[in-house]
Structures are given as structure tokens and as C-alpha cells.
Amino acid sequence: MAQTAWAVFPPVLTIVLALATKEVYMSLLIGIFSGAMLFTNFSVINSILTMFAVMEEKVGSNVNILVFLVILGILVAAITKSGATAAYGEWAGSQIHGKKSALLLTALLGVVIFIDDYFNCLTVGTVMRPITDRFKVSRAKVAYIIDATAAPVCILAPVSSWAAAVGSSLPEGSSIDGFGLFLQTIPINLYAILTMIFMIFIAWTGRDFATMGKVVRENNEHFIIADEYKSDDADKSKLGNGKIYDLLLPIIVLIVACVYGMLYTGGINEGKTIADAFANCDSAKSLALGSFIAFVFTGLLYLPRRVISFGEFCECFVAGFKAMVPAIFVLCLAWTMSGIVSAKYLNLGGYVGQIVGQNASLALFLPAIFFIVAAFLAFATGTSWGTFGILIPIAVAVVGIDNYQGLVLAVAAILSGAVSGDHASPISDTTILASAGAQCHHIDHVSTQLPYVILVVCCSFVGYIVDGFTQNGFAGLATGVVLLAIACAFIKAKFPAVEVDHPNE
Numbered sequence: 001m002a003q004t005a006w007a008v009f010p011p012v013l014t015i016v017l018a019l020a021t022k023e024v025y026m027s028l029l030i031g032i033f034s035g036a037m038l039f040t041n042f043s044v045i046n047s048i049l050t051m052f053a054v055m056e057e058k059v060g061s062n063v064n065i066l067v068f069l070v071i072l073g074i075l076v077a078a079i080t081k082s083g084a085t086a087a088y089g090e091w092a093g094s095q096i097h098g099k100k101s102a103l104l105l106t107a108l109l110g111v112v113i114f115i116d117d118y119f120n121c122l123t124v125g126t127v128m129r130p131i132t133d134r135f136k137v138s139r140a141k142v143a144y145i146i147d148a149t150a151a152p153v154c155i156l157a158p159v160s161s162w163a164a165a166v167g168s169s170l171p172e173g174s175s176i177d178g179f180g181l182f183l184q185t186i187p188i189n190l191y192a193i194l195t196m197i198f199m200i201f202i203a204w205t206g207r208d209f210a211t212m213g214k215v216v217r218e219n220n221e222h223f224i225i226a227d228e229y230k231s232d233d234a235d236k237s238k239l240g241n242g243k244i245y246d247l248l249l250p251i252i253v254l255i256v257a258c259v260y261g262m263l264y265t266g267g268i269n270e271g272k273t274i275a276d277a278f279a280n281c282d283s284a285k286s287l288a289l290g291s292f293i294a295f296v297f298t299g300l301l302y303l304p305r306r307v308i309s310f311g312e313f314c315e316c317f318v319a320g321f322k323a324m325v326p327a328i329f330v331l332c333l334a335w336t337m338s339g340i341v342s343a344k345y346l347n348l349g350g351y352v353g354q355i356v357g358q359n360a361s362l363a364l365f366l367p368a369i370f371f372i373v374a375a376f377l378a379f380a381t382g383t384s385w386g387t388f389g390i391l392i393p394i395a396v397a398v399v400g401i402d403n404y405q406g407l408v409l410a411v412a413a414i415l416s417g418a419v420s421g422d423h424a425s426p427i428s429d430t431t432i433l434a435s436a437g438a439q440c441h442h443i444d445h446v447s448t449q450l451p452y453v454i455l456v457v458c459c460s461f462v463g464y465i466v467d468g469f470t471q472n473g474f475a476g477l478a479t480g481v482v483l484l485a486i487a488c489a490f491i492k493a494k495f496p497a498v499e500v501d502h503p504n505e
Contacts, residue, residue: 001038003354007346010035011337011380011427018426024442028333028427035340051336054345058335064284065118069328071291074320075250076126078298081316082242082307085130091244092131099135103145103203106132110149111196113255117150117430118287124149125437127251138219141202141212143438143445144452148199150430151384151419152192158183158275166388166415185412188473190460190480191371191420197481198456201488206497210451215444216498225439240308250298258290265289327436334427338381349390352377367409367464367476370395371417375457378421382428387418409473413464420460424453459483 001007014031018024036047036054059066079085096102106128113120124146132142166182187193202208208216218224265286266277302308341348352373370391378387395410422428426446435442463480467473 001041002345003347003350005351006038007341007348007351008380009038010340010346011348011382014337015379015426018443018446024330024426025333028330028337032333032336032340035337035346039340039345050345051340054339055332055336058339059332062284062331062335064282064288065331066328068118068284068287068291069122069324069331070321071288071295072122072126072254072320073322073324074316075254075291075295075298077316077320077323078302078308078313079126079242079247079250081240081312081319082246082302083239084242084244084246084307086239087242088127088130088244088247092134096131096135099132099137100204100206102128102132102135102137103141104200106142106145107149107199107203110146111153117154118283118433120150120153121146121430121433121437123251123254123437125434125439127247129437129439133223136219136223138212138216139224139438139440140215140219140444140448141208143434143440144212144449145199145203146437147423147431147434147445147449148195150434151422152195155189155192155384155415155419156186156196158186166392166411181408181411184408185415188409188412188467188477189416189419190412190463190477191416191423191456193477194456194459194480194484195420195423195453198452198484198488202452205492207491207495208498209491209495210448212448212452213495213498215448220498240302240312242302242307246301246307249301250294253297254290254294256290257293258287261286261289261293324436326442327432330432330442331429334382334429334432337427338383338386341381342386348381349377349386352390364468365465366399366406367413367467368461370410371413371420371461371464374414374417375421375424378418378428379425380421382422382425382431384418384422384428387421388414391418405471409464409467409471412473413467416460416464420453420457424450424457455487456484459487 010031013034014027017027017030021027032051032054033047036050037044040046040050096105106124109128110120110124113123125142129139129142132139166185215224262281262283263274263277266272266281268274268277272280299313303310303313340346343350355373374387374391377390378384381387391414392411395407395414399407399410401407422430424446425431426443431446432442435445438445459480462483463476465476466479467476470476
């Protein structure tokens with residue numbers, strides 16, 4: 001049943017079950033096993049073996065991400081235990097005077113950390129969660145702000161791990177400069193740009209609606225912490241005598257070390273330029289390298305000064321790992337799901353690519369078609385980069401390198417659609433890590449941000465229709481901005497402010 005409509009069934013089943021039951025682990029397991037059953041023609045034993053073979057392959061290839069998560073969890077636990085987070089929260093609480101300021105600062109930090117979306121999600125959550133908690137900002141809303149400044153920011157940044165993913169997705173032997181092509185897609189990546197605008201509108205006005213509005217109203221009455229994170233927040237006794245710089249220095253070293261790791265793995269020491277180094281880096285290995293350097297630095301910063309004892313520092317190993325278990329478990333299952341629908345098994349990408357190729361005659365609608373197909377594929381598989389790898393070669397084949405402007409529009413639509421699908425998908429890495437960064441229940445994050453994603457997707461889709469007819473990306477961008485402005489005006493008139501500033505108590 002590979003490369004047929006049945007390849008769509010496992011991810012769709014997973015998503016429906018997750019949204020209906022709010023039990024993401026079981027939903028993923030059922031979806032993965034159903035995919036294995038389809039692949040093995042319903043042989044139960046072979047399905048079990050296939051499921052674990054895929055898991056072994058996917059988890060093994062992503063082990064550096066798991067190492068990064070565990071070390072980051074240990075760092076967060078150590079920083080919290082030192083008392084530095086509490087000190088920073090008290091200082092920031094005296095400088096920040098409301099929910100709006102806390103959310104806008106969260107968004108600003110997300111924009112600044114544009115190197116990698118994984119790093120973005122967890123670092124922003126670590127630094128800003130104590131402040132947003134202080135003002136009782138809904139963690140679901142914090143998770144949305146984090147998610148909206150992760151992939152959408154990275155796909156707009158020329159120096160990021162995402163730029164490398166786009167360049168590497170071009171067909172082998174292609175005469176196209178991948179980095180140059182990526183640069184031209186930046187100003188017409190409608191979903192990423194419109195998401196940034198809409199996110200700022202939501203943070204500034206506090207006009208939340210749909211599921212998010214309900215959750216934020218509940219938080220105004222009673223601050224909600226997901227069950228899996230309550231024990232972490234409840235244990236605030238016996239903190240060390242850490243200062244604000246005991247939080248800032250490890251974070252700064254982490255950022256610098258991860259950036260250097262990307263340059264190092266990209267070949268900066270072998271004479272490559274900074275741009276080439278970023279384009280060829282191993283981002284997962286770089287994050288593991290950078291986090292370990294920051295871990296060693298933190299130990300050397302804390303232990304000689306007795307900020308915390310050696311025994312307390314070692315206790316943070318277990319506490320940090322424990323804090324990351326929900327994110328690690330969901331990531332491992334999500335990677336397995338992406339594996340079961342990959343080209344080696346059910347080949348969902350091949351099926352979608354076949355459909356796109358058969359409808360390539362609709363030239364004027366190609367940007368809009370590529371946008372929707374990319375959004376669906378990324379939503380179903382939980383991966384933007386995989387979507388790039390499948391659809392960009394198809395775009396090159398369908399549009400051709402002679403029609404360079406048309407190719408730029410098609411690739412921009414693919415990147416935009418992939419980010420939107422990734423943003424909405426409950427099995428996406430960044431969605432999972434945004435939940436972990438905000439310490440928000442995963443399905444709460446998915447269900448609250450989905451209406452916001454759909455609104456921006458609709459504006460972007462119309463924009464790409466305009467792009468197809470005008471062959472001018474800026475016409476589509478202007479259309480999308482106008483439509484979003486109309487939607488924001490309607491939201492402002494229809495919905496009262498929910499996330500209202502109040503004096504810090």
C-alpha cells in the first residue's frame with residue numbers, strides 16, 4: 001500500500017485521535033502501528049518488528065537532538081536550583097509592568113534567536129517562563145508566541161540551519177544557486193511574514209479568540225499549570241544564592257557555543273566562509289556540542305563559588321532528564337511516524353508528488369497549489385525539511401530553471417506552506433518543543449494555536465493565488481497584508497481584550 005492514498009491514513013488517524021482524546025502518546029502509537037500494518041499487509045508480528053525497526057532508525061539518526069534536550073534540561077534544573085531564575089524573575093518583574101510587555105519581550109527574544117528552531121523554542125521558554133508566570137500569562141499563549149517565533153523566524157533568516165535545508169533540497173547537478181534562491185524567497189514567504197505580524201497584534205492587543213480566548217479567560221481566574229509540570233514548579237525550597245548573571249552567563253555561553261558549533265561543523269576551520277559554513281553545518285551535532293560546553297561552563301561557574309553544592313549539581317542530572325521526558329517521548333514517537341510514511345515505507349511524499357505532477361498544467365495556480373500541498377504534507381508528517389526535500393525538486397521539474405521568477409514563487413510557496421503545516425501539526429518537532437519550552441500541555445498548545453494558524457493560512461493562500469496570476473510576489477504579499485489587516489480589525493471590533501495587564505502582586 002506504499003505510495004497510495006492509504007499512506008495518508010496513519011498521520012490523519014493520529015491527528016484526529018490526539019485532538020479528540022488529548023492523549024498524544026497513545027494516538028501516536030496507534031497511528032504508527034496502523035502504518036506498520038498497512039506496510040506489512042496486516043501481518044501483526046512483522047508490523048511490530050517494522051515499528052521498532054523504524055523507531056531504532058529514526059531515534060538513532062536524531063540522537064544528537066536527544067543529547068541536546070537532556071543537557072538543556074540539566075542546565076535549566078541547575079540554573080533554577082541556583083536561585084538565579086528566581087533572582088532574574090524578581091528583577092524582570094520590577095522592570096516589566098504587565099502581560100503585554102512580557103509577551104512582547106518573549107517575541108523579541110524569539111526573533112533574536114534565529115539560528116535554529118529547536119534552540120529557539122527551549123531557550124526562549126527557559127528565559128521567559130518565570131516572567132510570564134509572574135504575570136499569570138497563559139502558558140498556552142506563551143507556547144504560541146514561542147512557536148510563532150521559531151520556524152517562521154528561521155525560514156526568514158539567511159544565516160540559519162533552515163537556509164541550509166532549502167539549498168540541500170535542490171536536485172543534484174542543478175545549476176541553481178540554492179542560497180541565492182533562498183534569499184529571493186524571503187520577502188515573499190507569506191505565511192512566515194504574516195504570522196509575525198499577527199503574533200505581534202495578538203500580543204499587543206490581547207484580543208484572543210476561539211480556543212485560545214477560552215483558555216486565557218480560565219487563566220485569568222485560575223492560573224493553569226499542566227499536571228506533568230506541577231512538581232517542577234512546586235519545588236521552590238532550598239534554592240541557592242545565585243545572582244542574575246548566574247542565569248545570563250550560561251545562556252550567553254550556550255548561544256555563542258551553539259553558533260560556533262554550527263560554524264565548526266560547517267567547516268569554518270577549513271577555510272569556508274561564514275555563509276558556506278552555516279549552509280553546510282550539522283545543526284543537531286552543533287547543538288549537542290554547544291550545550292555540553294555550556295554545561296561544563298555552568299559547573300565551573302557555580303561549584304567553586306558554592307552557589308550550589310556538588311551533590312545538588314549532580315541531583316540536577318536526574319531532575320533535568322525527568323523534565324524533558326515528555327518532550328523526548330513525543331519526539332521519538334513523532335520521528336517514528338515520519339519514518340513510517342517516508343519513501344522507504346508508505347512513501348506519502350511520493351503519492352503527494354505524483355498528484356502534484358499530474359496537475360501541473362494549472363500554471364496560474366501553481367504557487368497556491370504548492371502552498372496547500374506543502375501545508376498538508378508538513379501537517380501530516382510533522383516535518384518542514386522533509387517537505388522541502390520532496391516538493392522543491394518537483395517544483396524545479398514542473399516550472400523549469402528557465403522560468404526563474406516562476407521558480408522563486410513556487411519555492412517560496414513551498415517553504416511558506418511547509419512552515420504553516422509544521423506550525424499546526426501536533427506531531428511536529430517544533431510544536432512539541434514549544435509546548436516543552438512553555439511547559440504547557442501539548443494538546444492544549446495545538447488546539448489553541450490552530451485557529452490562529454488557519455486564519456493566516458487563508459490570507460497566505462489568497463496571496464499566492466494573486467502571485468500566480470501576476471507573477472509578482474510583492475502583489476501577493478500586499479494582498480495577504482491587506483486581508484490580515486481586515487481580519488485583525490474584525491477581531492479587534494468583535495472580541496474584547498482577554499489578556500489584560502494588571503499590577504504585579
